[in-house]
Amino acid sequence: MGKTHAAIDRIEFVYKLTTSLTDENSTMSVTDDLLAFAKTRTAWEQDLFRRIYTQPDLTKADLDEVLALVKIAGSIEGIVSFAGPLPLAVEHVLHRPTDAAAVVLGSIGDVRNAMQLATAQTLTFAMEGITVVYGENGSGKSGYCKLLKQICRARKERTDDTVLENAYASGNRGRPALTVQFQVGAEEPRRQGWESGSPPPEALSRVTVFDSRLAPLYADKQDKIEFLPAGLDVLPRVVKACEDLSALLAAEIEPLRKVVATALPEIPKDTAQALAVAKLIEKTPLKQVPTETELRDLASWTEDDDLKEKRIDEEIRSDPAGRAREKSRGAGVVAGFESEIGSAEKLLSANAIAELNSKIQVHNAAKEAAALAASAEFQDDPFATVIGSNPWKQMFGFAEEVYKSTYGLPEFPTHGENEVCPLCAQELDTAALDRLDRLRQLVSNAAANDAAAKLKVVTDMLRVLDDLKLSTPQQIRTSLASFAPEGSDEVLVSEAAAAWASAAETTRATAIAAAKSSTVVADAAPLPDGVSESLKAWRERLQSSASAGMEAAADPERISKLKASQVEFKARKALHDNLDPILVRRTQVIDLIKLSGCIAPRHTAAISSKNTELCERHLTEDFRRQLEAEIKDLGIDYLPVIVKGKTDKGVSYVGPDLTKSITAKTSSILSEGEFRALSLACFFAEVNSIDGHDGIILDDPVSSLDHRHVRQVVTRIVKEAKKRQVIVFTHELSFYYELWHQATEASVPLTRHWIVKTEEHGFGTIRNGASPWQAKNTRDRLAFLETQLTTLLASPDPSSEEYERGITDVYTGLRETWERLVEEWLLGGVVGRFQPGVQTQSLSGVEVREEDYTSVYHGMRRVSELSGHDWSKGRLPSVPTPDEMRGEITNLRDYFGQLKKRSDELASKRKKLVSGPSVGKVMA
Numbered sequence: 016m017g018k019t020h021a022a023i024d025r026i027e028f029v030y031k032l033t034t035s036l037t038d039e040n041s042t043m044s045v046t047d048d049l050l051a052f053a054k055t056r057t058a059w060e061q062d063l064f065r066r067i068y069t070q071p072d073l074t075k076a077d078l079d080e081v082l083a084l085v086k087i088a089g090s091i092e093g094i095v096s097f098a099g100p101l102p103l104a105v106e107h108v109l110h111r112p113t114d115a116a117a118v119v120l121g122s123i124g125d126v127r128n129a130m131q132l133a134t135a136q137t138l139t140f141a142m143e144g145i146t147v148v149y150g151e152n153g154s155g156k157s158g159y160c161k162l163l164k165q166i167c168r169a170r171k172e173r174t175d176d177t178v179l180e181n182a183y184a185s186g187n188r189g190r191p192a193l194t195v196q197f198q199v200g201a202e203e204p205r206r207q208g209w210e211s212g213s214p215p216p217e218a219l220s221r222v223t224v225f226d227s228r229l230a231p232l233y234a235d236k237q238d239k240i241e242f243l244p245a246g247l248d249v250l251p252r253v254v255k256a257c258e259d260l261s262a263l264l265a266a267e268i269e270p271l272r273k274v275v276a277t278a279l280p281e282i283p284k285d286t287a288q289a290l291a292v293a294k295l296i297e298k299t300p301l302k303q304v305p306t307e308t309e310l311r312d313l314a315s316w317t318e319d320d321d322l323k324e325k326r327i328d329e330e331i332r333s334d335p336a337g338r339a340r341e342k343s344r345g346a347g348v349v350a351g352f353e354s355e356i357g358s359a360e361k362l363l364s365a366n367a368i369a370e371l372n373s374k375i376q377v378h379n380a381a382k383e384a385a386a387l388a389a390s391a392e393f394q395d396d397p398f399a400t401v402i403g404s405n406p407w408k409q410m411f412g413f414a415e416e417v418y419k420s421t422y423g424l425p426e427f428p429t430h431g432e433n434e435v436c437p438l439c440a441q442e443l444d445t446a447a448l449d450r451l452d453r454l455r456q457l458v459s460n461a462a463a464n465d466a467a468a469k470l471k472v473v474t475d476m477l478r479v480l481d482d483l484k485l486s487t488p489q490q491i492r493t494s495l496a497s498f499a500p501e502g503s504d505e506v507l508v509s510e511a512a513a514a515w516a517s518a519a520e521t522t523r524a525t526a527i528a529a530a531k532s533s534t535v536v537a538d539a540a541p542l543p544d545g546v547s548e549s550l551k552a553w554r555e556r557l558q559s560s561a562s563a564g565m566e567a568a569a570d571p572e573r574i575s576k577l578k579a580s581q582v583e584f585k586a587r588k589a590l591h592d593n594l595d596p597i598l599v600r601r602t603q604v605i606d607l608i609k610l611s612g613c614i615a616p617r618h619t620a621a622i623s624s625k626n627t628e629l630c631e632r633h634l635t636e637d638f639r640r641q642l643e644a645e646i647k648d649l650g651i652d653y654l655p656v657i658v659k660g661k662t663d664k665g666v667s668y669v670g671p672d673l674t675k676s677i678t679a680k681t682s683s684i685l686s687e688g689e690f691r692a693l694s695l696a697c698f699f700a701e702v703n704s705i706d707g708h709d710g711i712i713l714d715d716p717v718s719s720l721d722h723r724h725v726r727q728v729v730t731r732i733v734k735e736a737k738k739r740q741v742i743v744f745t746h747e748l749s750f751y752y753e754l755w756h757q758a759t760e761a762s763v764p765l766t767r768h769w770i771v772k773t774e775e776h777g778f779g780t781i782r783n784g785a786s787p788w789q790a791k792n793t794r795d796r797l798a799f800l801e802t803q804l805t806t807l808l809a810s811p812d813p814s815s816e817e818y819e820r821g822i823t824d825v826y827t828g829l830r831e832t833w834e835r836l837v838e839e840w841l842l843g844g845v846v847g848r849f850q851p852g853v854q855t856q857s858l859s860g861v862e863v864r865e866e867d868y869t870s871v872y873h874g875m876r877r878v879s880e881l882s883g884h885d886w887s888k889g890r891l892p893s894v895p896t897p898d899e900m901r902g903e904i905t906n907l908r909d910y911f912g913q914l915k916k917r918s919d920e921l922a923s924k925r926k927k928l929v930s931g932p933s934v935g936k937v938m939a
Contacts (some may be wrong), residue, residue, distance in 0.1 A: 115199075122196045124196075714743070
C-alpha cells in the first residue's frame, strides 16, 4: 500500500463548501461571520484572509507578497508591492443563502485559450444521478477539472492546478474562456460566458468540488489527524500564517538587531549630539528618533570652527596670565622686527638709494677735479697720470707716516741733509726735496681736500650699510611662528616680513658693492612698503590681547565657560567626522523599529478568540455524529479511530483522533486508500450538513494504489447520487467498472463520457455518451471499429505512413475485440477484468465447441499479424486491402451474432435444469 508522506505538517483543503453550517440559535453562517470579522482587521490581514480562504496552501510567493503589504503598512520605505491589498469579499467566498434552491450543472463548452484543450467541444452533465467522465493521463481530463474548480470557486489548488493560457497558440492567445450551462431550482437553464480573471457566476459557488490531494485534515503535534469543516479552518490558518510572517520578520530583525547593538563612535557625554545619538536604539519611540536634518544641524562644522576649537584648547591648556605673558613676549618679538625693518626701510628705501647715488656722483666729480689739478702741475712727471689719485694719495700718506716715525719730525719733508726718501730709501738731494714738497702741497690743497671730504661722506654711508644687520627670512619665520596660528592673518604678515628681509639683503649688498666701486646703484628693485606698519598692527593686537588676558586672569568663570565650549566643539566635531555611519545607523534603527512593530506579539489573540467563538457557535453534536457515520459507511471504522471535539490553544477541531494505543505515526499507519476514504468521510459530512442538494464534483476520489476501499467509496457515491447531481472524473478503470455495476444494481442513472487526445482535435476531445475503449463491450467495439475503418479508408494517400499506422490501429482493435468477445460471450462473462467477483450464474450460457476454438484461433492469428508486432523484413505481411479489412470486421460480427444467439438459447435451456423438478403426469 502506498503511504502518505512521513511528515505531515498540514494536509489542506482544495474543495470548498457553501459553509452555511448553522445551529438553531445562529442566524449567521460561518461565511457571514468571517466576512464581518475580516472587515475589522487591517488591510494586509484582509488580503491574507482572501488568500487563505481561496486556496489551500500559502506559497512562498504568497508569504512574500503579504510580507510586502505588512511592511508597507508599517511605513517601511523602499518596499515594492506587487499590487495593493485585495480584501476578502463576497465574490471570493462560498456563499449559499439559507433558502436557496439547488444548483446543477448542465454543460461546459466553447473552451478557448485554455491549456491546449480542443475547441468546439461540449462536456454535458446529467441533471440527476451520476455523470462519470473517464480520461487517461495526458488526455485533457485534468484541464476540464481545473476549469470546473475555477468557475465553481473551489479553493485554488497548487500551481499545477492553475488554468493556464495555451502556450502553443500562435498570435494573440487571449485569456482562457468558456461557456457554462447551469440551472437553479426550477428556473430556466442559464448559459453564461466566463473569462479567466473575471468572477464566475455566483450560483456556481454552491457546487462543491472535492480533490483528495488536499483534504481538510490536519496532523497535530501528537501526530493525530484532526479535521475542521470548511470556513472554520480559516482563522487557525490565519494564526499560523501570522506566525510564519513573524518568523520571516524575525529573520530580518535579528541580524539588524545585532548590527544596531554594535557601538558607535564615542561622543562627549551630556551634549546635544550625544543625546541625539543615544536615541538611535530599538527602544526609542519612532517619533522620538532624531531626523536626518536634526543630525546634520548638530554636526555642522566649518574651517573657522577648527581655528576656534584650537584657540579654546590652547587657552585651556595654559592659564590666562601665562598666555597673557606669552602674548606680551610675542609683542616684544614682533616689536624687534618692527624696529629692525622700520630702520632698514629708511636706509634701503628708494629715496635712500637715490641719496647714496647722489653722494657717489658728487665724490666722483671732486675726485676728478683734484686729479686735474695734479696733472696740470706735474704734467712732465713720469707718474703724471696717477698723481693725485686715491692709490697715490694712500701711498704718499704711508710714506709721510714712515718719514715722521723715522726722523721724529712733525712734517715731511723739511730739509735734505742726511735724509732719505721714505719710498725708495735713496738720499734726497735738493731737487728731490723740492719735488716732495710740491707733492705735499698738492695733497693739502683745496681740490684735494674737497675730494677727500666727499669721499668721507660716501665712506660714512657705506659704513652704515656695512653695520646694518638684517635677520634672515628663516629667523623671522621661526621667531614669529609661535605667535602666528596656522591659517591666520599673522602668518601672512610673517611671510611678508621674511620676504622683505630677503629682498632688503639683496638691495643692501648691491648698494655696498656700488659704493665701494664708486659706481651708481643702477639695478636695485624697490622694496615693498608697509611691512613695518603690518608688524606694528600685529604688535598692538598682541599687546591688547595680553592686556585682556591679564584682566581675564582675574575671572574665575572663564575657564569653566571655555571648557563647556570645548566639549560642545568636540561633540560637534565627533558627530561631523562620523556623520555617515551614524546616518546609516539611524536608517537601520528606523527599519528595526518599524519591522518590530509590524506584527505585535499579541497580534493573533483577537483572531484566536474569534475562532473559539465561531467553533462554539457552528460545531454541533449532530455534525460529530454525521462524521462518525460517514467513517463507518466508508468501511474504515476498523481503524482505531474515535470522533471527538477538541480545543487546542483557542483552535477547535472535530475529527478522527487515533487512539493512543497506536505508537506509530498516523502518517505511516494510513494507506493512500485509507487516507482518501477518511478525506471523503469528512467531505460527505460537510456536504450533508448544508441545507439543499446542490451538485458535487469529485476529482479522482479513489487511489490507484489501494483497491480495498473502492467498493465502499462507490457505494457512498451511489447513495449520494440518489439525492443530488454527482459528477465524477476518474482515470481508474476498476473504480469505473465498480461505479457502473453498483449504479446498475441501485437503479441510479449513470451517464458516461470519454475524454481523449486525438490527432484531429488534440487534447480534451470529448466523446459524450461514450465509454473508454477498455470499458466498451463487444457490440460497442465493433461499432467503433467500423467508424474507425471508414475514417481510415477516406485517407487520400494509402501509401503514407499515417495510413499504415491506421491499419495497425484497426487490427489492434480487432485483436482486443476478439479477446473481449471470448471474455464476454464465449465464456459468458463468468470472469472478467476489473470485475469484482466470479459470476457463476453466467455459466448457464457457456459452451465451448471445436468450431469455437478454430474460429477464435484463426481469427486471432489473422489480426495479430498486423496488430503492432515488429516483424523481420523476411516476414513482413502484405498490406491488407479495404475489402480484407471489412471482411475481418464482418467475420467477427457474424461470429458474435452466432455466439449471442447460441448463448441465449443455451441459457434458456439450462435454466430449466435448476428451476426445480417437473410435475409428473397423472392419470386422466
